[in-house]
Amino acid sequence: MLSDYAPLVIYAVIVVGVVGLLITLSNLLGPQKPYKSKLLPYESGIVPVDPARKRYSVRFYLTAMLFIIFDVEAVFFYPWAVVLRQLRWYGVIEMLVFIGILLVALVHIWRKGGLEWE
Amino acid sequence: MSSITLAAPDPLGLYTNPIGHWVIVVVAMVVALVVLMTGAAYSVWFERVALGRMQRRPGPNRVGPFGLLQLAADGVKLAFKESFAPRMVDPVLYVLAPAIMVTAAFLAWAVIPVGIWYGFSYWIADLNVGILLVLAVSSMNAYALLLGGWSSNNKYSLLGGLRAAAQLVSYELSLGLALVPVFMIVGSLRLQDIATYQVHWFGASFPLPLILVAPLSFVIYMVSAVAEVNRTPFDLPEAEQELIGGYLTEYSGLKFVCFYLGEYINMITVAALATLLFLAGWEGPLLPPVFWMFVKIVFFIFLFIWLRTTLPRLRYDMLMRLGWKVLLPLAIANVVVTAIVLVAVQ
Numbered sequence: 001m002l003s004d005y006a007p008l009v010i011y012a013v014i015v016v017g018v019v020g021l022l023i024t025l026s027n028l029l030g031p032q033k034p035y036k037s038k039l040l041p042y043e044s045g046i047v048p049v050d051p052a053r054k055r056y057s058v059r060f061y062l063t064a065m066l067f068i069i070f071d072v073e074a075v076f077f078y079p080w081a082v083v084l085r086q087l088r089w090y091g092v093i094e095m096l097v098f099i100g101i102l103l104v105a106l107v108h109i110w111r112k113g114g115l116e117w118e
Numbered sequence: 119m120s121s122i123t124l125a126a127p128d129p130l131g132l133y134t135n136p137i138g139h140w141v142i143v144v145v146a147m148v149v150a151l152v153v154l155m156t157g158a159a160y161s162v163w164f165e166r167v168a169l170g171r172m173q174r175r176p177g178p179n180r181v182g183p184f185g186l187l188q189l190a191a192d193g194v195k196l197a198f199k200e201s202f203a204p205r206m207v208d209p210v211l212y213v214l215a216p217a218i219m220v221t222a223a224f225l226a227w228a229v230i231p232v233g234i235w236y237g238f239s240y241w242i243a244d245l246n247v248g249i250l251l252v253l254a255v256s257s258m259n260a261y262a263l264l265l266g267g268w269s270s271n272n273k274y275s276l277l278g279g280l281r282a283a284a285q286l287v288s289y290e291l292s293l294g295l296a297l298v299p300v301f302m303i304v305g306s307l308r309l310q311d312i313a314t315y316q317v318h319w320f321g322a323s324f325p326l327p328l329i330l331v332a333p334l335s336f337v338i339y340m341v342s343a344v345a346e347v348n349r350t351p352f353d354l355p356e357a358e359q360e361l362i363g364g365y366l367t368e369y370s371g372l373k374f375v376c377f378y379l380g381e382y383i384n385m386i387t388v389a390a391l392a393t394l395l396f397l398a399g400w401e402g403p404l405l406p407p408v409f410w411m412f413v414k415i416v417f418f419i420f421l422f423i424w425l426r427t428t429l430p431r432l433r434y435d436m437l438m439r440l441g442w443k444v445l446l447p448l449a450i451a452n453v454v455v456t457a458i459v460l461v462a463v464q
Contacts, residue, residue: 007243016221026197053268085305103450
């Protein structure tokens with residue numbers, strides 16, 4: 001039922017209000033005395049050499065792609081799990097086919113070295 | 119007026135009065151928030167005391183009896199600290215990141231039921247997809263860490279944020295799959311149903327802790343949960359020694375508090391989930407349900423602290439190997455075996 005979500009919405013509004021209050025208070029309470037060296041990024045006491053937002057090699061890029069694929073597949077397990085007791089062997093065999101495809105993909109990635117940290 | 123119901127007895131007939139009903143709902147939610155924040159504060163206190171004792175030092179013991187008021191003192195101090203943003207930060211994202219963190223942490227508790235007294239349990243929203251909501255909002259904290267790390271314009275923060283993302287793609291899959299056997303056994307995603315799952319043997323009904331029938335799920339869940347809340351041995355995003363706190367480096371004052379609050383509430387959340395999913399929730403003999411719920415959650419929090427004092431931090435290729443090459447195949451095998459056994463014995 002959609003009305004089940006009504007308390008969730010009210011609660012979300014209250015939470016956002018409380019968090020907004022916390023963030024606002026953080027700027028109102030306490031002194032505000034900025035000066036130049038205080039506003040520098042912290043780099044263990046050394047004057048920072050470069051801006052931090054440079055191009056950075058994200059090495060887990062491939063893993064992240066694999067993650068999205070597998071995570072979307074994992075979502076299909078949830079509705080299946082809930083009704084498994086009604087589906088019985090039909091459900092089990094259907095899912096074994098699905099898991100089989102998933103496993104073949106995983107083994108393939110594994111053997112191709114897609115899970116290695118290079 | 120509305121179909122909102124709290125699972126509470128209603129001796130004064132307030133629910134039938136529309137205004138009284140709304141007042142009760144809002145007050146109960148605010149009370150829940152206050153309890154959560156206090157719980158997070160005392161988890162910090164408990165962690166500091168336990169860490170201290172395990173390292174043969176007293177831990178906080180100056181403010182109040184047993185240092186119990188230490189966190190109140192720290193909170194006041196942090197509230198009145200200067201909360202400044204360094205130059206070159208992204209002003210919107212820099213503020214948004216701690217807000218996302220603590221908002222997501224609070225929202226997870228919208229569907230987590232707490233047994234209060236015999237036949238009286240409390241929850242905010244009774245959703246048939248409860249656990250999905252918890253999983254959805256609890257993976258939001260990776261966004262908070264990534265945005266916080268990127269917007270700070272600090273190399274340590276950036277590395278911390280990226281590590282948070284790398285960590286998410288390593289354990290989240292096995293976390294999700296580890297829970298599937300529980301749903302198969304109970305046949306519901308509603309946390310209340312899972313926590314109060316009963317078996318009927320010899321004509322009697324018993325609450326069944328699901329750890330007994332799905333022990334492997336429990337182990338995979340616990341490992342993944344420690345990674346989810348970024349605690350040792352998986353505290354790569356905030357590694358104090360290498361990254362000076364990682365994404366936290368440039369935060370101060372109440373924004374820093376927001377991150378910490380979110381982190382400790384998340385810790386209580388995964389402890390509560392472990393309790394509800396695997397330890398029969400608030401079921402227990404003799405003493406009232408709220409006591410059992412509390413004891414089980416504290417037990418898991420103690421476990422997290424114990425791990426922190428015992429284990430060294432993993433390197434992050436090791437974390438990925440653990441997630442993809444050990445936990446994921448194990449979790450899939452667990453799903454297959456549980457499904458076959460479940461249908462065979464039915």
